[in-house]
Amino acid sequence: MPELPEVETVVRDLSAAGLPGRRIVNVHVAWQRTVGGDGAAFVRMAAGRIIESIGRRGKWIVMPVGGPTLLAHLRMSGRLYLRAPDESPTGYERTTLALDDGRLLDFYDPRKFGRLVVTERPESILEPLGPEPLDERTTHEVLAQRLRRSRRAVKTQLLDQTVIAGLGNIYVDEALFDAGINPTRPGTSLDDRETERLHASIRLVLERGIANLGTSLGTGKSNFVLPGARGAAGGSTGARNQESLQVFRRTGEPCPRCGTPIVRIIIGQRATHLCPLCQPG
């Protein structure tokens, strides 16, 4: 589920909710694979640690815990949820960290694809990642240089976290539409004008996604929900970027720019949405 804007929203929300400074007083692993298969090892590494801060690198949530680092990746259906002491669990809590203020930090994840890692060497996970798209140092020249290293489809390149970090299926389709670039184009075929425009479009869709507190699709329980938003107690209005999507999951609807029906194709086994007129191959 979550891409950069959703992960950024989670990080900001948990930070505002006072997670930094809390000590992990107890750890319960309900699904071993969530923590890499060895629940006991995870408990030994995490229990008693103080969460010093919470940040983000690509789609990874990064929490230094006094020596080692606690990393979380939400994959398709994961959430980090700060639960009040009197609030009952849902049954989808794959790992729960009990905090010293009585609250519980749930790694909630129906599909069980997400991962929680405690490691002394976070760089082994974070170093292979490409640059942050919203970092000022990630210029359009940097993007162009990285995209031109391969002939793969530009969509495939943008989904590759070692090329650029944080983009997923939604924001890639939206950025390519905004830039007017066909997702099947080889990375090597993009000229300077196109990479400059794509760079601006990536920044635009991500910044808008963050401003809108992320994207939530569908109506079911598996949507992206802000931590603390469950039960509507936090006063949080929740993700609303879905209203800003121009092409993603809008197959057959008129292109907002030219009215041509939006088309759905498959690239690298991923559903891809585009306007055949505004994004000519």
Next chain:
DNA sequence: CCGGAGGCCTGATGGC
């Protein structure tokens, strides 16, 4: 180097 298939998992959705 690259693409495709399959795997990991469960729930929502749509057609019949």
Next chain:
DNA sequence: TGCCATCAGGCCTCCG
């Protein structure tokens, strides 16, 4: 209503 197939915001491994 029930059943079944399909799809899903991610990413890894294997195979050709």
